[in-house]
Amino acid sequence: MIAPINDQPALRLSRVTKSFGPIEVIKGLELDVRRGDRHAVIGPNGAGKSTLFNLISGMFAPSSGEIMLNGQSIGGLAPHRINRGGLARSFQITNIFHRLSVFENLRIGVLARHGVRYGLFRRIARMQQVNEEAAEALARVGLEARAHDLAGDLTYSEQRALEIGMTLTTGADVILLDEPTAGMSREETAQAVELIRSVTEGKTLLMVEHDMSVVFSLCDRVSVLVYGNILATDTPARISANREVQEAYLGQEAS
Amino acid sequence: MRKLFLPIALLVLLIVIPPFMGIAWQNALVNVLIASLFALAFNLLIGQAGLLSFGHAAYFGLGAFAALHMMIAIDDGFPFPTPLVPLAGAAIGLIIGLIAGYFATMRSGVYFALVTLAIAELFHSLAPRLEDLFGGEAGVSSMRMPWSGIIFGSTLEVYYLTLAWVVLCGLALWSYTHTPFGRLTLALRDNEQRVRFLGYNAHSSKVIIFAISAMFTGVAGALLAISNETANYSLFASDVSAQVVLQTFVGGSTIFFGPVIGAAAFTLFSFLLSDVTRSWVFYQGLIFVLVMLYAPAGIGGVLQHHIRxxxxxxxxxxxxxxxxxxxxxxxxxxxxxxxxxxxxxxxxxxxxxxxxxxxxxxxxxxxxxxxxxxxxxxxxxxxxxxxxxxxxxxxxxxxxxxxxxxxxxxxxxxxxxxxxxxxxx
Missing domain, CATH: 1.10.287 (Helix Hairpins)
Known part of the structure; x- marks a missing residue:
């Protein structure tokens, strides 16, 4: 496979470290996420997956090292700046606006994409473009029937779908999903996988996932994170055949 | 159309009835209107943004003093129309709201409440010593100057001026809930973290919400100053801040017009009972406790539940x-x-x-x-x-x-x- 010359990775982390007090959680991590890939991060509990996501999305600033989004350094920027740079994330624990309608949840994201941040002098009902896009987002995640219900009243898997929808509305081309299928039944997981596949078409996806069948069916590449370092990055098939990985992670899971 | 029937009927009553009332009642209605606007402005923070301010007396008082200084300036020949004096209160509320809000909204929850309380106490303790600005312990007094044929001598004229301002500000606050920023305000209440990760600057958004609330609170304070033609540092006292909290919660902070119900109820309550019994403050507190225990959504919440x-x-x-x-x-x-x-x-x-x-x-x-x-x-x-x-x-x-x-x-x-x-x- 020959990559175009100007094809810089969507996301590049070099020598990134993060310490909480004396504990170093991320230890000089190197990771490239290629543009257009669906890339999974797997690893045992406590390996630093959530910390990694929080560093990339701006919840925490890295202690050292560099994080590049589309060629721009974003390490240590505020979350809203990173979002405006084209990266959006979902959370491991569902993170939506519980007391707003489903439609309204999505519309807040659409407004952000349109740069309407302090819109005080127009009626939102008349903002046709925004409302249409919110309706489109609603359709994309299959929640049309629940548009006017409170988000807090949705079922768990509907809330996860809504959160993925919100993540997309901001127009980001790099999407981070933190365990999007955690806690779902097999059937719900299959639906979620299809949803993620369709909505990340043409975008770059980085996701934390425990379910290897999800990783196999969805992702182009897999990185294994163990004790704050990337052990290996490769295709799912080769990763599962990798002896080192099996010992560090997969074997441990099986036992 | 049917949704508009009730507010319009109420407005017609508020315009038609007062000329047939005594001055005491007219005055009481002026106070009801001012308290209503104060509570609506306050509820922008607690009801919509989820921020509980315990120091809104600061912006109420500042609005009053700004209005009095403007009235003194008019008295000295400054060509400013008397009916627009509340703009002075709005301006000072907005400016101080931006500054105070910048610091207060760095934190949320209890810390936010404590910072707002501290800011109000700062004014309360400084005001008696700043003779030029707040007139020392005696306060500042002025007169309503006539403007283009309107003398503003009678309580009724003051009433209509107040009504006009309160209705306009109420409409502005209502429209606010239908703007993109108004919807973002609700989102901030629900989940600030999510707002940040959707690309919004949560802090600057909260500063603006705080300043808008302070601005309308300043208008309410200015209206009080116009009505009383005097104000002193006691307007910064914590019981003024507490009163608006009580009124808002008794009325129902989750409903837009709920605070108006609470403000009207409490203001009329004190008007009717403060001469009859000294225990009226106790009764007021009792009512607050009972409402919180048995109807936590407030009187407005109960009414809305029945209407729905x-x-x-x-x-x-x-x-x-x-x-x-x-x-x-x-x-x-x-x-x-x-x-x-x-x-x-x-x-x-x-x-x-x-x-x-x-x-x-x-x-x-x-x-x-x-x-x-x-x-x-x-x-x-x-x-x-x-x-x-x-x-x-x-x-x-x-x-x-x-x-x-x-x-x-x-x-x-x-x-x-x-x-x-x-x-x-």
Whole structure:
């Protein structure tokens, strides 16, 4: 496979470290996420997956090292700046606006994409473009029937779908999903996988996932994170055949 | 159209009736309007943004002083129309709101409340010492100057000026909820972290919300100054801040017009009762506690709940238990009032003097036009019986009401309870 010359990775982390007090959680991590890939991060509990996501999305600033989004350094920027740079994330624990309608949840994201941040002098009902896009987002995640219900009243898997929808509305081309299928039944997981596949078409996806069948069916590449370092990055098939990985992670899971 | 009927009818009444009222009532209505605007502005923070400010007296007071200084300037020949004086309050509220809000909204929850409280206390302690700005302990006074034929001499003129400003500001605050930023405000209340990760600057958004709230609060303060033609540092006191919190919660902070109900109820309550009994503040506190315990959504919440279900309600069956419940409420209120007044008399100064006159005995005392003896069992049994009967009646009525509502819940289709300040799109 020959990559175009100007094809810089969507996301590049070099020598990134993060310490909480004396504990170093991320230890000089190197990771490239290629543009257009669906890339999974797997690893045992406590390996630093959530910390990694929080560093990339701006919840925490890295202690050292560099994080590049589309060629721009974003390490240590505020979350809203990173979002405006084209990266959006979902959370491991569902993170939506519980007391707003489903439609309204999505519309807040659409407004952000349109740069309407302090819109005080127009009626939102008349903002046709925004409302249409919110309706489109609603359709994309299959929640049309629940548009006017409170988000807090949705079922768990509907809330996860809504959160993925919100993540997309901001127009980001790099999407981070933190365990999007955690806690779902097999059937719900299959639906979620299809949803993620369709909505990340043409975008770059980085996701934390425990379910290897999800990783196999969805992702182009897999990185294994163990004790704050990337052990290996490769295709799912080769990763599962990798002896080192099996010992560090997969074997441990099986036992 | 039908949604507009009630507000328009209310507005017509507010325009037509006051000329036929006495000055005391006109004045009371001015205070109701000012308290309503204050509570609406305050509720922008707690009801919509989820920020509980314990120091809104600061912006109320600043608005009042700004208006007075503007009135003094007009008196000295500054060509500014008197009806626009509240703009001075709005301007100072906005400016100080931006500065204070910048610091206060760095934190949320308890820390936010404490910072706002501290800022208000800062003004409260500084004001008596800043002679030029706040007129020392005596405060600042001025006169309403005539403007293009309107003298602003009568209470009625002040009333209409206040009404115009409160209606305009109320409409502006209502429109706010229909703007993109208004929707973002609700999102911030629900989940600030999510807002940040969607690309919004949560802090600067909160600063603006705070400043807008302070601006409208400043208008309310300015209207008070226009009405009273004077103000002193006591406007910065914590009880002014507390009052608006109580009014907003009693009225219902989750409903846009809820705070108006609370503000009107409390203002009229103090107008009607402050001359009759000294215990009115106690009754007010009691009402607050009862509302929080038994109707946490406030009076407005209860009303809204009934209006929303008015079609499913079987009023022919409900009317009776509702009346019984009201009767029980009256009995309880009578018992509480009797007890409270008795206690306040027996431990009051006058009674202490009466006791001295009778060399330490327990003389009888007048209450509700009857003489009562403190040692007679009747004096204590009567309120007790009233209380017990009232509570028993209310408990029974409530059970019946709950049963009727429960039957309705089963028969109707379950629909999402989308509050006005929730998912309405």
């Amino acid at each position: 279900h008015r079609r499913q309600l079987d009023w022919s069956r409900l009317a009776c238990p509702y009346l019984v419940a009201i009767l029980g409420g009256v009995l309880v209120a009578a018992g509480v009032v009797f007890m409270t007044e008795t206690v306040s008399i027996l431990f009051g100064e006058e009674y202490a003097m009466a006791r001295q006159a009778t060399a330490g005995g327990l003389p009888s005392y007048p209450l509700f036009g009857i003489e009562w003896r403190p040692v007679s069992p009747l004096t204590w049994l009567l309120p007790l019986i009233l209380l017990v009967c009232g509570v028993a009646v209310m408990v029974r009525a409530r059970r019946r009401i709950d049963a009727l509502w429960g039957r309705m819940d089963e028969s109707r289709q379950v629909t999402a309870d989308v509050a006005v300040l929730g998912g309405a799109t």
